[in-house]
Amino acid sequence: MQEKENVLRIMEETKKAIAKGDIFAIKNLSNQTINTASLTQDPDNITVAVIVYSLSKILGRQDYHKLPDWEKFKIVFTSAVDGTIAGLKENNEKIVSDYLEKIRAAIDKLSGKLKIYIQDVFRKARINKASRIYEHGISMGQTAKLLGITQFELASYAGQTGIPDAPLGQTSNTKSRIKLAMDLFS
Amino acid sequence: MTKAIIFDASTLISFSMNGLIEEVKALKSIFKDGHFIITNEVKSEVIDRPIKIKRFELEALKIKSMLDKGILEMPSALGVKDSEIASKTNEILEIANKTFSGGDRDIKILHLGECACLALAGILNKKGIQNVIAVDERTTRMLVEKPENLKKLFQKKFHIKIFSDPKNFKFFKGFNIIRSTELAYVAYKKNLVRLKGEMVLDAMLYALKFKGCAISNEEIDEIKKLA
Numbered sequence: 326m327q328e329k330e331n332v333l334r335i336m337e338e339t340k341k342a343i344a345k346g347d348i349f350a351i352k353n354l355s356n357q358t359i360n361t362a363s364l365t366q367d368p369d370n371i372t373v374a375v376i377v378y379s380l381s382k383i384l385g386r387q388d389y390h391k392l393p394d395w396e397k398f399k400i401v402f403t404s405a406v407d408g409t410i411a412g413l414k415e416n417n418e419k420i421v422s423d424y425l426e427k428i429r430a431a432i433d434k435l436s437g438k439l440k441i442y443i444q445d446v447f448r449k450a451r452i453n454k455a456s457r458i459y460e461h462g463i464s465m466g467q468t469a470k471l472l473g474i475t476q477f478e479l480a481s482y483a484g485q486t487g488i489p490d491a492p493l494g495q496t497s498n499t500k501s502r503i504k505l506a507m508d509l510f511s
Numbered sequence: 512m513t514k515a516i517i518f519d520a521s522t523l524i525s526f527s528m529n530g531l532i533e534e535v536k537a538l539k540s541i542f543k544d545g546h547f548i549i550t551n552e553v554k555s556e557v558i559d560r561p562i563k564i565k566r567f568e569l570e571a572l573k574i575k576s577m578l579d580k581g582i583l584e585m586p587s588a589l590g591v592k593d594s595e596i597a598s599k600t601n602e603i604l605e606i607a608n609k610t611f612s613g614g615d616r617d618i619k620i621l622h623l624g625e626c627a628c629l630a631l632a633g634i635l636n637k638k639g640i641q642n643v644i645a646v647d648e649r650t651t652r653m654l655v656e657k658p659e660n661l662k663k664l665f666q667k668k669f670h671i672k673i674f675s676d677p678k679n680f681k682f683f684k685g686f687n688i689i690r691s692t693e694l695a696y697v698a699y700k701k702n703l704v705r706l707k708g709e710m711v712l713d714a715m716l717y718a719l720k721f722k723g724c725a726i727s728n729e730e731i732d733e734i735k736k737l738a
Contacts, residue, residue, distance in 0.1 A: 461668040465648035466622030480723025496656035499733040506693035
């Protein structure tokens with residue numbers, strides 16, 4: 326894993342925020358993962374970004390906590406956060422990857438509404454993080470590949486953000502581009 | 512004279528998700544001696560992969576129907592072999608992804624589909640076939656038209672010093688880029704849009720923007736003034 330120290334700090338602070346039930350702090354931590362994820366494009370960094378963001382959403386939904394399997398899932402993600410921290414401290418990348426995988430596997434083992442809800446949270450988290458990486462200047466194709474989503478999902482989400490209006494994204498004269506298009510069809 | 516529009520996945524997605532496939536077909540009907548081309552890599556992104564995902568199966572089928580009907584064609588229609596594109600694509604991928612660096616690492620900015628569009632455009636340029644690339648996503652366009660802005664964007668977002676290789680910038684010169692919005696403008700001006708009325712252009716441009724076309728509100732206003 327690249328930028329290990331940064332990821333370790335984020336995971337440790339996430340653990341504290343989970344204990345305090347500080348959803349806002351967890352969401353803020355997930356935003357901090359994006360720079361590293363965009364730059365390194367390391368799969369584990371990206372997974373951490375998605376997981377931390379998803380946790381902020383899942384923990385913020387009190388209605389999920391009443392559903393069957395919630396306590397079981399809570400134990401899995403708490404132990405996965407602990408395990409990831411331990412793995413990072415020991416410089417054991419395999420343990421880190423394994424724990425991140427355990428979270429995914431735990432979701433698959435859930436049943437009923439909780440499984441559907443949490444799968445949906447993770448799917449939306451991937452799209453949200455993809456949009457943030459695209460915002461950083463990484464292409465749509467590359468970003469979709471990194472997050473394992475389709476460009477259809479990314480395009481429709483990113484289109485509703487401020488990304489297209491960033492002044493640096495304006496790269497040519499409007500009139501010239503229109504002329505180029507019109508001339509093609511003349 | 513033969514000419515071609517090379518479609519990136521992002522542009523086909525904008526049209527498809529806005530129900531504007533019929534307008535693309537109408538544009539093709541007036542594109543004399545012209546071809547609408549997609550590469551294998553783009554086909555994979557807009558047809559082969561999404562057709563297996565229920566959420567996007569219909570969008571993929573709409574685009575597939577254009578390929579089946581010959582509205583969209585593969586590069587072989589212009590005598591270009593897939594192997595030639597693949598080889599050039601890898602070269603472009605390598606160069607694009609070594610153009611910017613920061614924090615002691617290269618920044619991987621493009622993926623296969625986008626590079627394949629550039630590769631095909633380069634091949635067609637050499638063959639003397641007039642062509643433009645229709646790409647709605649922002650990064651490819653920035654790399655071609657204003658790579659220095661991409662560097663500024665990276666510095667702004669990553670908060671670190673970004674290095675760029677200016678000799679690579681030259682490699683990306685000579686490509687012509689349009690977006691779905693410019694094609695929508697042409698369709699509007701040529702009276703090819705099924706909906707009629709004064710609001711239609713505005714509605715189409717914003718719809719395309721909201722489905723991923725990287726165009727600013729300011730640019731949309733400028734386009735409307737030209738109509």
